[in-house]
Each structure stands twice: as C-alpha cells, then as structure tokens.
Amino acid sequence: MNTFAQTIYPQNPLALNNQESKNLSLGEHRKDLQPITHDRDVDRIDLIEQFATAYIERTGRRFLDEHLHDVLRVYGRFPLDCELITQRPGKEGFPKESYGNHSLKSNFFGILNYASKNPLRTYELDTLLAGLQKAEQNFENQRSNPGHEAFVLLARTKKLLNEQRIQDARSTLEHGARLYPKDMGIARLLRAISPGQTTRVKSTAMANRNREIAWIRKHGIHYRGQWVAIRNDELLASAKTLRSVLEKLKQRELTDEEALIQYIVPK
Amino acid sequence: MLKLNGEVFTSGVATYSDDDPSLNSKQTSVHVRIYLPEIRQKFLYAKIDPATSWVILNSDINEQLGLRAYSNDITLQTAAGKMRGCLERWPITLIADKGDALKIDATLFVCNEWTRGNFLGYSGFLERIRFAVDPHYRKFYFGQISQKV
Numbered sequence: 026m027n028t029f030a031q032t033i034y035p036q037n038p039l040a041l042n043n044q045e046s047k048n049l050s051l052g053e054h055r056k057d058l059q060p061i062t063h064d065r066d067v068d069r070i071d072l073i074e075q076f077a078t079a080y081i082e083r084t085g086r087r088f089l090d091e092h093l094h095d096v097l098r099v100y101g102r103f104p105l106d107c108e109l110i111t112q113r114p115g116k117e118g119f120p121k122e123s124y125g126n127h128s129l130k131s132n133f134f135g136i137l138n139y140a141s142k143n144p145l146r147t148y149e150l151d152t153l154l155a156g157l158q159k160a161e162q163n164f165e166n167q168r169s170n171p172g173h174e175a176f177v178l179l180a181r182t183k184k185l186l187n188e189q190r191i192q193d194a195r196s197t198l199e200h201g202a203r204l205y206p207k208d209m210g211i212a213r214l215l216r217a218i219s220p221g222q223t224t225r226v227k228s229t230a231m232a233n234r235n236r237e238i239a240w241i242r243k244h245g246i247h248y249r250g251q252w253v254a255i256r257n258d259e260l261l262a263s264a265k266t267l268r269s270v271l272e273k274l275k276q277r278e279l280t281d282e283e284a285l286i287q288y289i290v291p292k
Numbered sequence: 293m294l295k296l297n298g299e300v301f302t303s304g305v306a307t308y309s310d311d312d313p314s315l316n317s318k319q320t321s322v323h324v325r326i327y328l329p330e331i332r333q334k335f336l337y338a339k340i341d342p343a344t345s346w347v348i349l350n351s352d353i354n355e356q357l358g359l360r361a362y363s364n365d366i367t368l369q370t371a372a373g374k375m376r377g378c379l380e381r382w383p384i385t386l387i388a389d390k391g392d393a394l395k396i397d398a399t400l401f402v403c404n405e406w407t408r409g410n411f412l413g414y415s416g417f418l419e420r421i422r423f424a425v426d427p428h429y430r431k432f433y434f435g436q437i438s439q440k441v
Binding site: 227 | 304309352366394396397437
C-alpha cells in the first residue's frame with residue numbers, strides 16, 4: 026500500500042519505497058530504522074513544502090491548524106506521531122478547525138523552520154504526512170456528521186472573531202444557538218462573548234494599597250524576577266516563586282490576605 | 293459621580309497610574325486597578341486599551357484563576373505579534389477610590405504565552421461600561437451603562 030506521500034507524489038523520488046513503508050507503523054517511532062542520509066534527505070524539507078502547497082490546493086480545507094500547533098509544541102520532546110497531529114484537544118465535539126489557508130501554511134512554515142534546525146528523519150516525514158491524511162479523513166467523517174452545519178457555523182464565527190467583527194460574530198452565534206441549542210461549542214463561545222452583567226459593588230472590601238504600590242515603585246527595581254509580599258511600607262517576604270513567598274509568610278504567622286503580593290517582572 | 297444631562301453617568305472614580313508599577317516600565321498610559329479575589333495578590337494594574345479586543349491577563353494570573361487555553365483557535369494581533377488562545381468569561385472588578393466599584397462580566401482572551409501585562413480592551417470590557425478620563429487629575433470615572441439614581 027502506498028504511503029500518502031506516494032499517493033500524492035507517485036513520481037517523487039523522495040517518497041518512501043514499499044519496503045520502507047512496510048517497516049513503518051503509523052504513529053510509531055521506529056528507532057531501529059536508520060535515518061536516510063543520501064540525497065533525498067537533503068530535499069525532504071522541500072517535500073514538506075510541496076506537500077503543504079498541494080494539500081492546500083487540493084483540499085482547500087482548513088482545520089489542521091490546531092493539531093499542527095500542538096505538534097510544534099511537543100515535537101522537541103517526542104517523535105512526531107499521528108495522534109499528536111490529529112488528536113482533539115477537547116474531549117467532545119469535532120476536530121478543531123482552523124480558519125484560513127494562511128494558518129495552515131504558517132504552521133507548515135513553523136514545522137519547516139523547526140525542521141531546518143532539527144532535520145526530520147524520513148520516517149518522521151512519512152508519519153507527518155500520514156497524520157495529515159488521517160486528519161483529512163477525520164474532516165471527511167465529520168462532514169457527514171449530522172452536526173456538521175453547527176461545526177461550520179462555529180468555524181465561521183471564530184473567523185469573524187479573528188477579523189475583529191465582534192458584533193457579526195455575536196449575531197451569528199445567537200442565530201446558531203437558536204438553530205443548534207444543544208451544541209456545546211456554540212453555547213460556550215456565545216457565553217464568553219455575550220455582554221453579561223455589570224454590577225455595582227461597595228468598595229469597602231478592597232483595601233487601599235497605595236502605600237504598597239509606592240513601595241514597589243521605589244524598591245521594585247531591586248526585586249525584578251521575584252515575588253514580593255508587602256504590607257504598608259514593609260517588605261514581608263520576597264522569593265523567586267509565589268509558593269516560597271507564601272511559605273515565608275506562613276512562617277511569620279501572616280496570611281496572604283494581609284499583604285500585597287506582587288510579581289515584579291524582569292526587565 | 294458624574295452626571296450627563298442630569299442623569300448619572302458614572303458611579304465610581306479611581307486614581308489611575310501612568311504605568312504598571314509591577315512592570316517597571318516607563319511607558320505612560322492609563323492603568324487602573326482591578327480586583328480578582330481568586331488570585332493571591334488580589335489586585336492588579338491593567339492598562340485601558342480601547343484599541344484592542346478582550347481582556348488579556350498575564351499567563352501566571354490565568355493560571356491562578358485556573359484558566360488555561362483549551363484551544364488556540366482565536367487569534368489576536370498584538371504588539372508582540374499574533375497571539376493564539378481562547379475566549380472565556382470571567383468577572384473582573386474595577387476598583388473605586390470613591391463611589392462604587394464595578395463588577396463586570398468580562399471576556400478574557402486566554403493565552404498561555406502572554407507575559408506583557410494586563411489589558412482591558414474595548415470588546416468584552418470597555419464596551420460594557422460608561423467611562424471618562426480626566427488626565428489632569430489622573431482620574432478614571434466609570435459606571436454602569438444604565439444607571440439608576
């Protein structure tokens with residue numbers, strides 16, 4: 026059976042041959058498979074780029090962004106894996122979508138940038154391509170899902186939000202909530218961007234911290250990169266971590282309610 | 293309290309800071325104090341920024357609130373480049389030196405990599421209140437959109 030790369034580029038000499046494909050199990054890191062060091066290694070980055078372009082042109086689909094982002098995050102620690110490319114960050118719902126070819130491209134470029142520093146081995150490349158194929162299949166599957174229209178509506182809404190068309194996004198979501206009242210993704214996003222309530226609150230519960238702020242202005246420069254706990258004009262504790270500061274307060278039998286605790290960012 | 297055409301316009305006023313003292317930055321703008329009871333330090337300085345959308349808090353604050361971007365499918369163009377995250381609703385209280393504080397159901401842009409300070413943007417926050425700025429006295433006035441005397 027041909028690999029995805031071979032399917033798209035049957036003539037491409039960089040694609041794995043059948044024997045190599047048999048040695049591969051998608052998503053499995055085969056340490057025993059020696060990285061190929063001859064000429065097809067040299068151009069494998071080009072292959073990914075070609076693949077990205079062809080994929081975008083061929084499918085016109087835009088939902089891999091999330092998965093590839095995750096791949097970029099974890100690739101430094103783990104071998105590329107189909108599951109990393111296609112997994113769903115959430116437990117329910119549909120595969121995460123992205124909203125423009127540029128996003129997909131930029132992720133590929135991210136991979137390329139990373140790969141240029143840490144060249145991909147051929148079997149990793151094959152895994153990457155297979156992962157993309159799997160993601161595409163997921164997309165096809167969810168297209169035939171009864172919830173597909175809600176999925177598309179949510180994707181459109183996020184695109185509107187990314188374009189800062191907030192009112193349009195709200196209107197779209199409100200319409201979507203009426204059409205798909207059980208869709209959790211729509212409900213969650215609608216709640217997030219809905220106006221909600223504004224309530225007047227008595228300020229008495231909020232201590233005036235002007236003296237502590239004045240202390241930070243005067244001395245904060247000496248505590249960059251640290252957490253400080255201040256009460257009035259007194260530094261109660263300082264440490265690199267919040268936990269250490271809280272422990273120091275506890276040792277002094279002070280509560281964190283008594284002090285203004287603040288992180289002073291490094292320069 | 294400020295009034296407009298005889299009606300209450302704002303119900304609280306706070307003295308704002310030109311800078312965020314925790315950032316040790318000399319960039320001047322309007323920084324107001326907000327109250328988040330869930331975090332250890334309780335109070336934060338946040339920059340009023342009508343040019344941006346949403347409320348953005350430093351990632352360490354998000355962590356204390358128990359918020360983490362569950363997806364990266366919302367993007368926001370910032371001075372630090374395009375950031376990715378998700379949107380959540382969270383109540384944020386504007387602290388008043390005089391008058392009443394104001395608790396607002398804000399829309400937070402939760403980004404796991406954001407460390408450049410706290411921002412109160414237009415969509416998701418400022419659009420939900422009335423506000424006025426008096427630069428001479430460094431006063432930030434605020435109130436509900438529909439005020440009742």
